[in-house]
Amino acid sequence: MTQRSKRILIAEDDRSDSEVLEQLLRDNGYDTLLASNGVEALETAIKHTPDLVLLDVAMPGENGYAVARQLKSYKATRFTPIIMLTAFTELEAKLEGLEAGVDDFLTKPYRQAELLTRIRSLLRVKALNDELEEAENIIFTLARMIEAKDSYTLGHADRVARFAVILGRILKRTPEELEILDKGGVLHDIGKMAIPDSILLKPGSLSKEEFDLMKTHPVVGCTICERLRAAKTALPLIRHHHERLDGTGYPDGLKGDQISPLVRIINVVDIYDALTTRRSYKDAWPIDRTFSVMYEEVRRGWWDGDILREWEKFVRSEDYRLLSLRIPFKESNTQRQP
Known part of the structure; x- marks a missing residue:
């Protein structure tokens, strides 16, 4: 059975940055979803449940912190890894991101090799979580089979x-x-x-x-x-x-x-x-x-x-x-x- 390509949501309001990211990810075998503002990012993530989110901080509507908080509050996306792309280098900005549920940070301008390495690392962790969740779903199914x-x-x-x-x-x-x-x-x-x-x-x-x-x-x-x-x-x-x-x-x-x-x-x-x-x-x-x-x-x-x-x-x-x-x-x- 052919394994589905991992799907990554790019939430970035700068079109040129978004196109560069999209091309990089597609060249490395990933499927992509695009969102240019916070509201669109939330709607796309909830509808398509990506395997990972690349999230810009400064976006129209909901900013990256607000989007991260909401994604981590939804059952379907709470374990979806989020990498925040930011021009901010201050500790306070990173602390706010961590509080919002962000899993990793990359400061712009980022190196493509580093971004790809971090994506692969977080996707491995998510794959392990998905396996655990599948095992847990089996237990819930067993509970219903017993009473059946x-x-x-x-x-x-x-x-x-x-x-x-x-x-x-x-x-x-x-x-x-x-x-x-x-x-x-x-x-x-x-x-x-x-x-x-x-x-x-x-x-x-x-x-x-x-x-x-x-x-x-x-x-x-x-x-x-x-x-x-x-x-x-x-x-x-x-x-x-x-x-x-x-x-x-x-x-x-x-x-x-x-x-x-x-x-x-x-x-x-x-x-x-x-x-x-x-x-x-x-x-x-x-x-x-x-x-x-x-x-x-x-x-x-x-x-x-x-x-x-x-x-x-x-x-x-x-x-x-x-x-x-x-x-x-x-x-x-x-x-x-x-």
Whole structure:
């Protein structure tokens, strides 16, 4: 299979400089994209996701610093290397560039050989990052494949992730925390890949031995994900999503303040989704019954009552109805599994 040529975005408002760069890069086997101002640079980068950006500092509209900040804030371009081309030699200018997320600098006039060397170096680093990201994507896919074994749990991980992000927004968590909730929601049950299907799909109650084995899935999931760069911040959610505030949860018996706010959010939406959807061992519960049981568990000291109240308020709102995620409910007296 022929490998795609690396694509480099040249963001330069000086046409003659831009043409020189374009010719140099094409002569060395690179594809090029061109932008003559900051806004065009952003639009082109987001649309075409280049492998590297050559970014001039002084451009019309958004300057190079502003463009770099925005590129590093977008998920699709945050790992795209940026080389800033500048006539400034002051330390302050470079510090501002580093704060904006710039990976390297070249002072004009630059030597072509040096520019090409730096481009090759940063592209090698990006290639390694892309390989890691591909491996991480496989893990996220595996998480969804595990629940696909059981038609009743299909979509659970994605719903938990979506619900957790919505609840996180309601609770005014930061954008970084919302991303952690999204990843933790998708990956929280990945450890179930080590649990036999005879237990996962069992229609009745689990024996003590089966339940003990089921309780290992948070630790297994944490072990699977602990070497993945993208999952590191979500590890507490994966390991602790079955902990309870009174210390009776598993695997570590955490209590009170030992359980972070993000884990408490996952606790609530995970249990909510488990109760309101059909499983191999139970029918789906209606919302009134679900919240009645969950508030009883709050009184036992299991979940965060303030977080549950905020979730109930949203679930009973028109905004939730518009999500169209609920499944028709049937009553059942069957006990739930973890």
